[in-house]
Amino acid sequence: MKSLINTAVLVLFLCLLKNASSQELLSPEAAITIGLANNFDIRLVRQDAAIASNNFSPGNAGFLPELNLTATQNYSLTDSKQEFLSGQVNDRKGAAADALNAGLQLNWTIFDGMRMFVNYNRLRELEQKSELMVLLTVESSVQQILSTYYSLISLNQKIVVVEKSIAIDNERLKLQTDMLDIGSGSRLEMLQARVDLNADSAILLNLQNQLSQAQTTLNQLLARPADTRFLVQDTFALRNDLLPDQLTQKMLAQNTSLVLSRRDEHLAALVLREIKGRQAPSLGLNVGYNFVNQHSESGFLAANRSLGLTYGIQASMNLFDGFNNLRERRNAAIMIESGRIRTESLENELMGELQKNYDSYQNKLRLLAMETQNVRSSAENLSISGERFRLGDLSGIEFREAQLNHMAAQGRLLQVLYEAKLLEINLLQLSGELVLN
Numbered sequence: 001m002k003s004l005i006n007t008a009v010l011v012l013f014l015c016l017l018k019n020a021s022s023q024e025l026l027s028p029e030a031a032i033t034i035g036l037a038n039n040f041d042i043r044l045v046r047q048d049a050a051i052a053s054n055n056f057s058p059g060n061a062g063f064l065p066e067l068n069l070t071a072t073q074n075y076s077l078t079d080s081k082q083e084f085l086s087g088q089v090n091d092r093k094g095a096a097a098d099a100l101n102a103g104l105q106l107n108w109t110i111f112d113g114m115r116m117f118v119n120y121n122r123l124r125e126l127e128q129k130s131e132l133m134v135l136l137t138v139e140s141s142v143q144q145i146l147s148t149y150y151s152l153i154s155l156n157q158k159i160v161v162v163e164k165s166i167a168i169d170n171e172r173l174k175l176q177t178d179m180l181d182i183g184s185g186s187r188l189e190m191l192q193a194r195v196d197l198n199a200d201s202a203i204l205l206n207l208q209n210q211l212s213q214a215q216t217t218l219n220q221l222l223a224r225p226a227d228t229r230f231l232v233q234d235t236f237a238l239r240n241d242l243l244p245d246q247l248t249q250k251m252l253a254q255n256t257s258l259v260l261s262r263r264d265e266h267l268a269a270l271v272l273r274e275i276k277g278r279q280a281p282s283l284g285l286n287v288g289y290n291f292v293n294q295h296s297e298s299g300f301l302a303a304n305r306s307l308g309l310t311y312g313i314q315a316s317m318n319l320f321d322g323f324n325n326l327r328e329r330r331n332a333a334i335m336i337e338s339g340r341i342r343t344e345s346l347e348n349e350l351m352g353e354l355q356k357n358y359d360s361y362q363n364k365l366r367l368l369a370m371e372t373q374n375v376r377s378s379a380e381n382l383s384i385s386g387e388r389f390r391l392g393d394l395s396g397i398e399f400r401e402a403q404l405n406h407m408a409a410q411g412r413l414l415q416v417l418y419e420a421k422l423l424e425i426n427l428l429q430l431s432g433e434l435v436l437n
Contacts, residue, residue, distance in 0.1 A: 139435055
C-alpha cells in the first residue's frame with residue numbers, strides 16, 4: 001500500500017508546483033501591510049484622526065485673538081430743503097453724498113476662568129482618542145486578516161489530506177476493477193470503491209469552494225480585486241511564550257479598548273472643569289483703528305474725514321443663571337462616575353475573556369498532542385490495513401474504515417491547530433500585543 005501513498009504525494013507535489021508557477025506567494029506580513037494601506041475602514045478612521053489633529057490648536061482652544069477688517073462705501077441722492085431763522089433757504093434737488101467707513105478691530109480674551117486651558121487639554125485628549133480609534137480599527141482588521149489567512153492554510157492542508165485519500169481511492173478502484181476483470185474480484189467491492197471515490201471527491205469540491213470563498217474574503221479585507229489569486233504559506237506555528245500573568249499585566253496596561261475607556265474618563269473630568277470655569281469672571285481687550293471719509297452736496301458739512309485709535313477693556317461675570325451651572329456640574333460629576341463604572345465593567349469583562357481564551361488555548365494544546373498521537377497511530381493502522389488488503393486478508397469496507405479513521409484524525413488535528421491559532425490571535429489582541437507583533 002506504500003505505492004498508493006507515494007502516488008498521492010507525487011500528485012500533490014505536481015499540483016502545488018503548477019500552482020506556484022502561476023500565482024504569487026502572499027505572506028502574513030505582506031497581507032497585513034497591504035491591508036493597513038488599503039483597507040477602507042482604516043482609511044476612513046484615519047480621516048477622522050486627521051480632523052482631530054487639525055482641531056488641536058491654540059486658536060481653536062481660544063488662546064489667540066480675533067482680528068476683523070471691515071469696510072463700507074455708501075452713496076446717496078437726496079432732495080432737501082432747509083430754512084434757517086435768518087430767512088435763508090437752501091433748496092437742493094438730487095444732492096449727492098458718499099461715505100467711506102473702514103475699520104480694523106482686534107478682540108482678545110485674556111482670561112476666561114482657565115477654560116481655554118481646559119479646552120486645549122480636551123482637544124489634545126480628543127486627538128489622542130482618535131489615534132486610539134485608528135489603532136482599534138487596525139487591530140480589528142489585522143485580526144480578520146490573520147484569521148482568514150490562517151484559514152486558507154488550514155483549508156489547503158485539509159485539501160492535501162483529501163487529495164491523498166482520493167489517490168488511494170483511485171488505486172483501490174483500479175485494483176478492484178482489475179481483479180473483477182480476471183474473475184477474482186467482486187463487483188460489490190468495485191462499486192463500493194467507486195462510491196468511496198465519489199464521496200471523497202465531493203469532500204474535495206466542498207473544500208475547494210471554501211478555499212475560493214476564503215480567498216475572496218481576504219481580498220475584500222485587503223481592498224483589492226475579488227478575483228486576485230495568490231498562494232499562502234504551507235504551515236504555521238504556535239507561540240510558546242504566552243504566559244497568563246504577563247498577558248494580564250499587558251492587557252491592563254495597553255488593551256486598546258481599556259485605554260479608550262480611561263481616555264473617556266479624562267474627557268468627562270475636563271467637561272466638569274470647563275463648566276466650573278464658567279462661574280469665574282472673564283476679561284478681554286479690544287483695540288480698533290477706524291477711518292471715516294464723507295462728502296455731501298447738502299447739509300452743514302461739505303466734507304468730513306476722521307481716523308483714530310480706540311481701545312478698551314471689558315469684564316463680565318455671571319452672577320445668576322437659574323441654577324443651570326449647578327445642574328450641569330452635577331450632571332458632569334455623574335458622567336465621571338458613569339465613566340469609571342464603565343471602565344471597571346470593561347476591565348472585568350476583559351479579564352473574563354482573557355481567562356476563557358487562555359483556558360481554551362491550553363485545552364487546544366492538550367488536544368493537539370492527543371490528535372498528533374492519533375494521526376501517527378491511524379497512519380500506522382492504515383499502512384498495515386493496506387498490506388492486508390493487498391494480500392486479500394482485509395475487505396474493502398474494512399480498509400475504507402481505516403482510511404476514514406486516518407483522514408478524520410488528520411482533519412481533527414488540522415482543525416485543532418487552526419482553532420489554537422485563532423485563540424492565540426485573540427490573546428494577543430486582548431493583551432494589546434497583536435499589532436506590536
